[in-house]
Amino acid sequence: MSGGRKQLNKNQQFKRQKVRDARTIRAEAAGSNELSESGGMLKVQEFIGSREYEIRQLQTAMDKSKAASCTRVFQSLPRKLRRRTASHNVKRIPMRMRNRALREMLKSDQTTTSKSGKGKKHGLNAYQLYRAKMSARLLRLAGKCTSMKIALPADVTAANCNLRQKLRVLRKTLKPENRDSGRLLTNRTGSYDNMSVGALAPIPRGRVKYCKRQRHFTWLPTHIWHAKRSHMIKRWGFQVPWSPTQKCFKMAHRLGGSVAASDGALCMDSSFYGTMILRDLSGGDSEPLKELVSKLTNKRGVIRKYRDSKTWFEGFVHDISEESPVVLGEMDLLWIDFGTALIRLHPSIYTRVFEILLQKLPEGLQIEDCRYALGSITLKGAKSLVALSSILRSSGPSSSYQQLKRISRVTDTSNLPHRTMFAFNCVDPRHLSRPRRVHTSDVNGVPTTDDIVSLQNDFPLEEVTAVLKRLCTATERDQSYNNQQTLKELAKRRQALLSKTPNQHKNIIPYGSEDPSIPLLLAKRQQNKDWVIVLPWFWLLPFWHQLNRVSRIYHFGLRQQQQLNYENRKLYFPDDYPFTEVGYAENTYKGDALRSRWQKKPLSKRVNFEKIPGLHKDSVPAFDGEIGDAFTCDWKLLQLLRNGLTFLSEKPLKLVEVAKTSQFGPNGVREIQTVNDIFELHKDLNAVDQTLSDNPIKLSVPGTSSGEQQWQEPIQLSISQTALNVIPVSCTYIERGRPRDNARIYQIPAQDREHWQKVKNGIYRADGRLDHEIEHPVPSITDLIGFITSGAFHLGEGKGVAHGFIDAKTNDFQYVLIRNVGSTTYRMASIDIINI
Amino acid sequence: MGESKLLRKLPTVKTLSRKQIKTTIYVKTSTPYISALKRIKKFLRDLPKSGSTYVVVLGMGKAIEKTLSLGCHFEQHLGKKVDVLTKSVELLDEVSVDDGDGDSIKDVDRETVLKKRTISGIELRIYP
Numbered sequence: 025m026s027g028g029r030k031q032l033n034k035n036q037q038f039k040r041q042k043v044r045d046a047r048t049i050r051a052e053a054a055g056s057n058e059l060s061e062s063g064g065m066l067k068v069q070e071f072i073g074s075r076e077y078e079i080r081q082l083q084t085a086m087d088k089s090k091a092a093s094c095t096r097v098f099q100s101l102p103r104k105l106r107r108r109t110a111s112h113n114v115k116r117i118p119m120r121m122r123n124r125a126l127r128e129m130l131k132s133d134q135t136t137t138s139k140s141g142k143g144k145k146h147g148l149n150a151y152q153l154y155r156a157k158m159s160a161r162l163l164r165l166a167g168k169c170t171s172m173k174i175a176l177p178a179d180v181t182a183a184n185c186n187l188r189q190k191l192r193v194l195r196k197t198l199k200p201e202n203r204d205s206g207r208l209l210t211n212r213t214g215s216y217d218n219m220s221v222g223a224l225a226p227i228p229r230g231r232v233k234y235c236k237r238q239r240h241f242t243w244l245p246t247h248i249w250h251a252k253r254s255h256m257i258k259r260w261g262f263q264v265p266w267s268p269t270q271k272c273f274k275m276a277h278r279l280g281g282s283v284a285a286s287d288g289a290l291c292m293d294s295s296f297y298g299t300m301i302l303r304d305l306s307g308g309d310s311e312p313l314k315e316l317v318s319k320l321t322n323k324r325g326v327i328r329k330y331r332d333s334k335t336w337f338e339g340f341v342h343d344i345s346e347e348s349p350v351v352l353g354e355m356d357l358l359w360i361d362f363g364t365a366l367i368r369l370h371p372s373i374y375t376r377v378f379e380i381l382l383q384k385l386p387e388g389l390q391i392e393d394c395r396y397a398l399g400s401i402t403l404k405g406a407k408s409l410v411a412l413s414s415i416l417r418s419s420g421p422s423s424s425y426q427q428l429k430r431i432s433r434v435t436d437t438s439n440l441p442h443r444t445m446f447a448f449n450c451v452d453p454r455h456l457s458r459p460r461r462v463h464t465s466d467v468n469g470v471p472t473t474d475d476i477v478s479l480q481n482d483f484p485l486e487e488v489t490a491v492l493k494r495l496c497t498a499t500e501r502d503q504s505y506n507n508q509q510t511l512k513e514l515a516k517r518r519q520a521l522l523s524k525t526p527n528q529h530k531n532i533i534p535y536g537s538e539d540p541s542i543p544l545l546l547a548k549r550q551q552n553k554d555w556v557i558v559l560p561w562f563w564l565l566p567f568w569h570q571l572n573r574v575s576r577i578y579h580f581g582l583r584q585q586q587q588l589n590y591e592n593r594k595l596y597f598p599d600d601y602p603f604t605e606v607g608y609a610e611n612t613y614k615g616d617a618l619r620s621r622w623q624k625k626p627l628s629k630r631v632n633f634e635k636i637p638g639l640h641k642d643s644v645p646a647f648d649g650e651i652g653d654a655f656t657c658d659w660k661l662l663q664l665l666r667n668g669l670t671f672l673s674e675k676p677l678k679l680v681e682v683a684k685t686s687q688f689g690p691n692g693v694r695e696i697q698t699v700n701d702i703f704e705l706h707k708d709l710n711a712v713d714q715t716l717s718d719n720p721i722k723l724s725v726p727g728t729s730s731g732e733q734q735w736q737e738p739i740q741l742s743i744s745q746t747a748l749n750v751i752p753v754s755c756t757y758i759e760r761g762r763p764r765d766n767a768r769i770y771q772i773p774a775q776d777r778e779h780w781q782k783v784k785n786g787i788y789r790a791d792g793r794l795d796h797e798i799e800h801p802v803p804s805i806t807d808l809i810g811f812i813t814s815g816a817f818h819l820g821e822g823k824g825v826a827h828g829f830i831d832a833k834t835n836d837f838q839y840v841l842i843r844n845v846g847s848t849t850y851r852m853a854s855i856d857i858i859n860i
Numbered sequence: 861m862g863e864s865k866l867l868r869k870l871p872t873v874k875t876l877s878r879k880q881i882k883t884t885i886y887v888k889t890s891t892p893y894i895s896a897l898k899r900i901k902k903f904l905r906d907l908p909k910s911g912s913t914y915v916v917v918l919g920m921g922k923a924i925e926k927t928l929s930l931g932c933h934f935e936q937h938l939g940k941k942v943d944v945l946t947k948s949v950e951l952l953d954e955v956s957v958d959d960g961d962g963d964s965i966k967d968v969d970r971e972t973v974l975k976k977r978t979i980s981g982i983e984l985r986i987y988p
Contacts (some may be wrong), residue, residue: 284874284884286881287878287882289877324965324969329969330969330972355931406874406881433875434873434874435874435876438873439873441972442954442972473873473950476952476974477974477976480974855867859968
């Protein structure tokens with residue numbers, strides 16, 4: 025064989041020719057009649073005509089070459105719908121493409137997957153075979169138990185019990201003479217109400233197969249669904265979806281943000297948020313309950329708007345066991361009636377609050393743990409109401425449901441009144457063979473402002489309260505599981521319906537008197553800008569499945585919730601709540617993770633935080649690099665620095681005393697006389713104890729002026745133990761740049777104000793563009809006023825936006841400087857106080 | 861005693877239709893002129909995809925002037941056909957009710973009623 029080009033076979037030649045043909049672009053012969061006879065002059069009409077022809081040819085060439093390069097039909101599917109298994113199993117390809125896909129598979133002589141048959145039996149030894157058979161037997165017996173409506177015995181669900189014991193117990197319960205003695209269920213699906221009064225409820229008894237996997241972290245009702253499609257994290261006693269497996273940052277921004285361009289919705293199974301119910305057993309207008317809730321919410325939760333008008337409350341929960349109210353975290357509150365209140369809490373603080381309440385519970389009050397009795401789904405985005413109205417059907421006449429139907433086409437949630445709430449008894453969503461929007465004949469025309477006003481004025485309070493009471497009573501919830509049907513039973517009914525009236529397509533199985541009716545609450549959350557459905561735990565899965573069949577409805581996880589909160593300029597619990605105990609721990613936790621990742625890198629590949637030249641205008645001997653801990657928001661340092669500066673402000677401020685040699689007083693305690701001493705003190709404290717128990721910062725209460733701070737001897741202790749008042753702010757970059765988490769916030773020094781004013785107005789280059797290469801004056805160490813808890817590039821604003829906390833005593837509330845960790849670039853940002 | 865005051869101005873009522881969402885632009889006073897131009901051009905380019913015949917540009921109140929100047933640009937510089945329609949837009953205001961709680965509580969915690977208000981708006985239909 026000689027060198028040169030490789031000989032192509034027939035098929036390759038054909039392919040190459042096809043691509044070549046597709047890429048040829050025709051042009052009209054040059055020098056036709058575009059020019060005038062004498063030359064030089066254009067004939068406009070002909071000139072335009074031939075350019076038009078060229079553009080058209082280019083367009084067709086592009087289309088043809090695109091078609092020529094596409095080889096298999098599944099390659100034309102959008103990213104969301106691509107499946108790796110589609111090249112083996114045609115069922116992964118949409119129906120309309122399936123025939124072509126089959127042809128292509130045959131052409132390339134490919135092995136295809138047909139119906140899933142029995143897998144190959146592997147050679148097992150006697151012991152392995154015995155084990156396999158035993159576990160199969162266990163599943164069969166457990167299945168028999170549930171289908172005979174017998175509750176699983178307690179021994180079976182205990183995960184540490186051995187297999188043979190479980191089998192024995194199951195066989196015993198199934199014996200005819202024992203059947204009646206066992207606890208009977210109301211349905212064949214194994215659903216029951218898992219609530220406990222005055223104690224934390226046990227983990228729900230799931231299926232026998234998965235008992236052992238839920239020993240430490242409970243599964244959500246939709247766990248298996250989520251585990252296939254999301255990255256999960258194990259936290260706070262639950263396995264929680266963190267983020268969908270497919271990339272979704274921009275999608276979450278587009279669909280979930282409050283923008284007019286959103287044409288879909290996002291949903292999350294938020295069942296890990298715990299629900300508890302406080303109830304006054306005596307009934308009537310309960311004073312002790314009112315007082316308790318008042319203390320819990322720092323007087324806010326009992327205001328007329330919430331207690332009398334039953335508006336959904338979002339606010340802070342306070343620790344009532346302490347003297348002064350300490351914020352524990354976020355909470356949702358809904359008054360069912362004057363003697364009953366429903367409280368929803370984040371799982372990280374749920375048990376804490378529950379135990380505090382249990383201790384401080386006044387006489388006559390009862391606390392019910394409904395963590396595993398009530399589940400919830402959170403929805404965000406324009407299509408949420410449309411999606412919900414297409415899966416929900418009321419089981420009886422209900423004015424609340426009529427209201428929902430009436431406004432279901434409204435996309436923008438923010439123009440509905442604060443108290444927008446729907447509660448009705450709902451039909452099992454599986455009755456619908458596919459989600460379909462309510463008939464247009466039921467809803468006349470587009471919703472108008474009148475409808476929205478009527479939503480507020482004609483609120484069916486009594487009807488809603490009746491359903492809410494049903495939702496909050498254990499027996500009623502149990503009642504709702506009555507006759508909960510299996511998929512098989514439903515399919516049978518659907519078949520019967522179709523064979524009775526064969527030519528008519530029926531989408532819904534008619535609701536019968538035997539069918540369960542599910543109490544359901546759908547509430548708008550004003551501040552979070554989302555919708556929450558609360559419903560019994562074992563009903564959540566049918567709703568979830570049906571909801572996810574609506575087009576352009578996607579699921580999201582905690583990561584997206586954090587992102588959307590950030591975009592709404594709202595703090596996210598627990599990451600943006602460093603003034604609470606949980607939030608502070610989260611800060612440390614995230615810092616540790618970052619630090620260990622940094623430590624794993626080789627020396628040459630990582631930023632040396634110990635030595636960063638040009639960071640500040642002045643340096644002190646105490647440190648030479650990044651200010652404070654480089655991996656966290658170093659609140660301890662901020663507290664020491666700000667308190668120390670207030671203390672030192674009585675005398676002229678000195679950074680370092682050069683003439684002095686000893687920094688210690690006569691009794692061996694460090695003296696605080698210069699700024700350097702404060703940083704030395706910070707070092708000392710860090711060396712002594714890494715885990716500082718007391719939170720160094722606290723949320724400033726607006727309106728209460730703290731007055732002059734009184735410092736007591738010893739000063740060191742006083743400085744390090746007086747919590748610093750901080751306020752949450754949202755910073756928007758004025759220039760280019762992108763803030764990151766843990767960035768540092770500085771105030772603008774008085775002497776540089778003029779320069780930064782110029783920067784704000786814009787300094788331009790000679791060519792009329794903004795100049796970004798200016799030398800900025802650097803602030804001093806003492807100008808540090810806060811930290812950024814979450815910062816990124818805001819897609820909605822098109823600018824860098826960051827949320828953080830600054831010292832409440834800052835004088836200038838307009839502009840600040842922000843610097844990312846490890847860099848020496850300062851960016852100017854305007855600040856707004858976040859109202860919480 | 862606290863007096864009733866305007867707490868929040870609500871946006872217009874918007875309803876869902878995929879076709880409309882893909883062809884409608886709401887102009888705000890804070891929308892940069894060039895960004896609006898670019899977005900309208902992009903929508904015009906994608907019109908065959910959405911199956912609509914024109915792009916709708918909506919503006920009300922203070923943004924009317926900006927909306928009209930956008931229309932002028934498309935009509936005069938780019939030679940597009942532009943229809944201009946005037947309309948009155950119904951809006952809702954959230955007004956606090958005097959409930960005797962005084963100034964002791966935050967604005968968020970006040971009871972509110974919705975009041976209707978009508979202002980003028982403008983609709984441009986830009987044809988490709």
